[in-house]
Each structure stands twice: as C-alpha cells, then as structure tokens.
Amino acid sequence: MKTYLLETGHTESLSDIKIFSLTISQRENETAFAKLVVKNDDTVSKIPVYGSIVCEELNGEKHLLFKGRRVGFPRLMAEDLAEIEYTSEPDDAGEQLKKLSESLKQPLVYDELFIEPNDNNPANVLEARSDLFVWDRCLGSIRLSNLFAGTRVFDLSNNILRNSLKLSLADTPLDSVTLEISAEWIQKAEGKINLFPQIAKKFPKRMVNTLTPNQLMKQWPKVFDKIGPFASLKQSGYQVVQSKLKPFIPPTTGILDIYPTVTPLITKLVDGKPESFRLKRSWFKGELWLYWHYFQKRREVVHFTLHQSSQLKGHIRARQKTLRLQLQSVENSLVNPGASSFFISDRGRLAITHALEIAKAHLAGSCRCIEIEFEVPLLSAIDMTLNDSVYIKSDKIPGGEVTGKIAEYNFLITPSGSIAKIRLNVAAGIGEEAVDHLSADDDYLEEGYCAESKHPYFTTLSGIRFKTYHHQTPKEGLLNPYGLNIYDFIKKIEVKGDAEKQCQYLFENEYPVRENTLSCLNEMPTVIDVELLDLRTKDVLEHHIHLDVLGPWSAPRQICL
Numbered sequence: 371m372k373t374y375l376l377e378t379g380h381t382e383s384l385s386d387i388k389i390f391s392l393t394i395s396q397r398e399n400e401t402a403f404a405k406l407v408v409k410n411d412d413t414v415s416k417i418p419v420y421g422s423i424v425c426e427e428l429n430g431e432k433h434l435l436f437k438g439r440r441v442g443f444p445r446l447m448a449e450d451l452a453e454i455e456y457t458s459e460p461d462d463a464g465e466q467l468k469k470l471s472e473s474l475k476q477p478l479v480y481d482e483l484f485i486e487p488n489d490n491n492p493a494n495v496l497e498a499r500s501d502l503f504v505w506d507r508c509l510g511s512i513r514l515s516n517l518f519a520g521t522r523v524f525d526l527s528n529n530i531l532r533n534s535l536k537l538s539l540a541d542t543p544l545d546s547v548t549l550e551i552s553a554e555w556i557q558k559a560e561g562k563i564n565l566f567p568q569i570a571k572k573f574p575k576r577m578v579n580t581l582t583p584n585q586l587m588k589q590w591p592k593v594f595d596k597i598g599p600f601a602s603l604k605q606s607g608y609q610v611v612q613s614k615l616k617p618f619i620p621p622t623t624g625i626l627d628i629y630p631t632v633t634p635l636i637t638k639l640v641d642g643k644p645e646s647f648r649l650k651r652s653w654f655k656g657e658l659w660l661y662w663h664y665f666q667k668r669r670e671v672v673h674f675t676l677h678q679s680s681q682l683k684g685h686i687r688a689r690q691k692t693l694r695l696q697l698q699s700v701e702n703s704l705v706n707p708g709a710s711s712f713f714i715s716d717r718g719r720l721a722i723t724h725a726l727e728i729a730k731a732h733l734a735g736s737c738r739c740i741e742i743e744f745e746v747p748l749l750s751a752i753d754m755t756l757n758d759s760v761y762i763k764s765d766k767i768p769g770g771e772v773t774g775k776i777a778e779y780n781f782l783i784t785p786s787g788s789i790a791k792i793r794l795n796v797a798a799g800i801g802e803e804a805v806d807h808l809s810a811d812d813d814y815l816e817e818g819y820c821a822e823s824k825h826p827y828f829t830t831l832s833g834i835r836f837k838t839y840h841h842q843t844p845k846e847g848l849l850n851p852y853g854l855n856i857y858d859f860i861k862k863i864e865v866k867g868d869a870e871k872q873c874q875y876l877f878e879n880e881y882p883v884r885e886n887t888l889s890c891l892n893e894m895p896t897v898i899d900v901e902l903l904d905l906r907t908k909d910v911l912e913h914h915i916h917l918d919v920l921g922p923w924s925a926p927r928q929i930c931l
Contacts, residue, residue, distance in 0.1 A: 372426045373783055375406065377418035378437060390451065390785065390792055391515035392423065394436050394507070398756060399780040402434045402458040402507035410452040417454055425752070425783070433752050434508050435781065460510035467503070470512055471495045478831045481724040483553075483697040498727035500734040500832075504756045506828040513757065517734055518797055518926050520759035520775055526746055528764040531789065534745035535766055543798070544736040545688040547729040548675045551721065555700040559664040559851035560710035562611065563859050566658040569898060573631060580896035581872040583617065589897070590615045591658060602664050606905040613657035620653045629653065633873050637880045638887040649876075651869050662859070664851050666907040670844075672722055674917035676729040676834065679924040681738060681798045681931045691732060697721060708851040710844045713915055722917065723830045730832060730923050737925040738795035742767075742774055748781055751790035769930030772796055788919050799925030827920055832840065837918040844913040854903070862901035867894040 373389050388409050391439050396402035404423055423436040438458040460466065471492035474480065496502065504515040515521075541737035570578050581585050590613065620629035632648040639645070701707070704716045712718045742762070754760075756776055763771045774794030781790050826838045843849065872894055879890045 373435075374424045374426065375540070376422045376424060378420040378422050389783075392781075392783040393425070394781040396458075396505075397755060398502055398504075398508060399564040401463075401505045402436065403441075404438065404456040404458075406454045406456070407451050408454060410450055415537065421456055423456075425788075427749070428891045437510060457737070458505060458507040458510060463505075463512075466512050467475055467492045470503070470514070474499075478723070481721060483700065484695060484702060484724065484728070486698055487791055489604065496731075496770055498724055498730055506755060506757075507603070511587070515757040516775075517738060517795075518775055518928070522757075523759045523761050523773065524751070524754060525761045525763075526744075526750060526792075527761070529746040529750040529828070530762065530764070531745040533763065534743075535762075537744045537767065538741050538743075539686075540741040540795070541736065542686055542689045543680050543682060543739045544678055544691050544733050545683065546675050546677045547691045547693060547732050547868040548673075549693045549695065549725055549729045550673055551695045551697065551725045552669060552671045553697040553700045553712045553718070553721070554667070554669045555704060555712060555766040557664065557666045557668050557708060557710060557847070557851075559848065560662060561852075561854075562659055562661050563856055564657060565658050565860070565863075565900065566597035566656050568856065568863055569658065569865075569900070572863050572898075573868050574870045577620065577629070578615075578654040578656065579629075579869045580654075580867075581633065581649050581869050581876075582867070582891055582895045583654075585895045586652075586654075586898075587615055590656075596659070606664045606907045608660045608662050608668065608902060608905070611661045612660070614658075615654050615656040617652055618655050619760050633869075633876070636876050636887060639881045639885040643751055644881050655849050660902075662905065664708070664848055664905055666847050668710065668712075668844075668847070669910050669912045670915065671912070672725070672915045674714055674726070674729075674836070674916055674919050675734065675770050676726060676919055677885075678733045678737060679800050679922040680739075680927075681800060681927070682739070682862060689736075691730070691736075693724060693729065695728070702730070706852065708848075710847060710849045711913065713801055714840050714843060719828065723834075723835075726830050726834050726836065726919070727832060730830075732832060734924060734925060737799055738775070738777075738797050740772075740774075740796040740798055740929055740931075741777075742772060742796060744793070746790050747790050748783065748790045751779070751792060752781075753793070754779060754790070760792065765930070772929040774928055782814055797925035798930045798931055799927050801924060801927040832923075834923060835921060836918040839915055839917055842915045846911045847907070848905075848911075859903045860900070861903060862899070864899040866899065868896060873897070876883070910915070 373392055375389065390407045390409070391542050393405045394402060408417070417440065419440050421438065421440065422434060424432050425435055426432050436456065436458065438456040441455045441457050441463070471494070474495040479498055480495055482495065493503070500517045502516045502517065503512055570576055573579055581767060591610045593610050593613050595610040619631065631651055633651055635646040635648060637644050637646050700712055704712065705715065705717065709715065713722060754776060759773055759775050761771070761773045774796035776792060777795040778793040779790060782788065827835045828838065829835050848854070872891060875890055875894050876887060880887045884890065
C-alpha cells in the first residue's frame, strides 16, 4: 500500500517526500489528527499548509484517508526524521458548529430557560439529547451522531486480528439520577377596588349618614394615604387614589320619612330649663378607590429521580448522581405575572419534561460501560468514521455477539504493514421493550384521561412517563390574585355610632338623665372600621413539587452479559 501527501486542490503527489509512517486518529468529541513521519531534509519546507492524504492499493484503487490543515511546523525533529501533524478541523469550524447548534434549538429538545445568560456554548443543545457532535476527517464537516447507533453497521466478525480482541468494563453505569429543578420569579399583581358602596351598605338605609359630620369627614381617608407597608412598587399594600365624601340631601319620601334630615325631638337643659330641639342628620355620597399592589418573591422546586435498568444492576456497586438546575428568566415565560406557581402551567410542564430528558441523557452517557478493543487490517476499516457502528460475532464475547458504536479509531501505516485499532462503546441495557413490560400498569391511561381511581400521566419525547402533579399547588400567599373580587379584599367593615345608634344614645341620656345631652355625641362619634385582605409578603415563599416518574429508563441491549 502506497501513501501520498497531496496539496489540497492538486492531483499530483509530492512523491519526493517519503512518508516513513502515518497515524490517523480520532476519538469522540474531537477532530481527527494525522501524524506523518518524513525525512528531515530540504524537502520538509515543501510540506503544504493544507494537505490531503491518499492511499493506493496494489490494484490501483485510491482512498482518501484524511484532509486537513498543518499544525505548526514541524512538530518534532530528529537528526534524520521530522514529524508533521495535521488537523481535520476546518477554518470555518466555529461557524459550522454555530449553524448546526442553532438548527437544533427546537421545542421539546431545547429549552432556553436552562441556559445561563451569555452562555453561547454550542454544546448546550446536546444537554437533553443522547447525541454527540462528530467531525468528518475527509469532508471537514460536522454532524449530529447518536450515542448508540451509527448510520452504517460494519460486520468485522471475520476481520479481527488474532489475539487483539479485548473486552473490559470502562465505568460503572449510573443506577439513577436525582434532579432538582428550581424556578424563581416575582409574583406581581395590581388593581383597583372601590370601598365606598360596601361601606354605605353597612349604614342604616344603605347610605352614609351621621349626626357628627365634621368628625366623619376628618377621619375620611385622603388621596395618597397608604395602607399597609406600601412604600414603593416593590412592596405590597394599598394606596388611596380617589377619595370623596360629599354631603347631599336625600330624596323626600313624604309621610314615610325614610331618609330623615333631622332627629326626633330631644330634651336638654338650657339656662336651667328643659328645652326640646332637633339635630341635623347629615347624608353623604362619595367614593373611595384603593390601588392595590402585590409583590412577592417565589421559589418553586421540583424533585424527581429517574432510575436506569441495565444488565449489570445488582451485580456491581450502585452509583447515583444528583443534579441541581436553576431556570433562567422565568418571568419572561409567565403568561400570568400573578401566577403563584410556574411548574403548574403548560410552560412549566415543558421545563419538567426537558429536565427529565436531561436526566436521561446523563444516564445514557454512563450506560455505554462496556469497552471492546480490537485490530483489523486497515483496508477493512478504511472508510469507517465515528458515525458508524460495528457488529462482531465471536465465541469470545458474552452472548456470542455485540453491536457497538465506534468511540475511537487509530489508523497505523508503517513499513511493516497497516492496521486499524478500533474501540467500541457498548450499552448493557435491557432494551425499551423490556422496560415497557416492567413499568406497565393498567391504572395509568393516556395523557389527559381522568376517571375515578385512574391517574393521568404525561410522556416526554423519548417515552419517559410521569404522573400528573397539578394537585400539588402552593399553600401560601395570594394563589390567584387576578381572580379576587371585592368580597375577597374586604375581610370586615364595621360601622360604630351610625345615626340611628346616635339618636338612641341621645334618647337614653336626655334630660333629666343628663343635663348636657349633646355631650353624649362625643362619646359615640361615627367611626368606620375596615379590615382588608392582608397583602404583607415574606422574603420568599418556597414551594416543593415531588414528581412521580413511572418506571425506569433503559439503554438498548447491545450485548448479553
């Protein structure tokens, strides 16, 4: 097999440069590298910046092995030899990665609430996916590749070199992922209420009337008066925005005298002699509008554990992982700024389903715990990439066969021969069908179904099911401020000393019981006592939701242990 180095874009080889050995290697999450060992003489200066490596079989068939850009010059020099290194990373790698990642920002597999501000890492789009970015060593392009299955499957059962097959446990797969996802926002609500009609209803004849008008007008609230801790728009409470108390003459009702303008005759002592008189009874119209504002910081936390079923479960040490995720800019996603819960909403449920997919992605990344390494003649693997899978049938493998994704390869060409060293990552799951059988439950029907003794559930994009949780509502603070009416705001209205009671008190204390009968009104002025809904807030109201995940998740069964 002959190997040539061509300047990219040219067809003629630099045949005067002898390549003593060549190594092309690539592993997941990295671009490919090529190391060439050439003769260290004047021809070294002719090594192109952009080069393509081509190999030619004895029958004349040519294969493009690599195309890339020179890294430094030279990498290593000895007396007779020099080592030159190339990378397959293209000049527009950043633009390609950004374009691909932007195309992957799709609902259900990407959620901007999980991304911190100014974090532009393209790998963020993989957070909830069982995929990796893979660079093509010959085309200089990037694509998405699944953790478990490549686009092609190569059968190398008859090509493995003798005594090269090795199988090992790379790491302990995760038994479960426990995740806490939290959201913080300011619950905001505001509005206006008119207290006057409700106050008037508490008076006789359902209109404000008194024998002590001056005192009543003096105590009547003024515009800008604050009720509660309302000092700014960042504090809850009430503020008077419209206020009026205006005397008026009520309609006459003839002999019925429903709205009397004076009291009945009352006896008092004048200059030592009893004398009868009448007091004016004042009637009022008015308004009393309050602006209310509710400003409460809330924190809501969802807890769940997603378990994994694998063939190794119960045979090796269990390993768990805990993740704590903080959502960003939740306020911008609230349809109702006065909402007391974020997760008990359609948008909140989308965040939960995304968090479940994140937990699954962590399980998926750990479950490819079996590593298989082997060597084959280079020609049998010359077209393989990290986006391919390999099938091997051998009595040296548990279960007799295995299919695994290529995680690393090394192509070695030396004067003594050419081989490919390949490493597979293999999942020891039990398969999705087995998981469905284990978690099947007749009590759980399709999403949205609700009947007595039945429990609806939701399903994520990858099939993870979780029980509905909407009954776990917050218990503190205003739960639905925009659903409040005037009767919710008014806890109590009490009128003390209305005109009827004042008249009765005067009659009970008229002469000769008391000489100064009018002084009785000082003891019973008209006083209005209003108790409103308490809008005082706390530093933060925290609410916890515990999610019930229905059944474990499992990776594919790629080997039988």
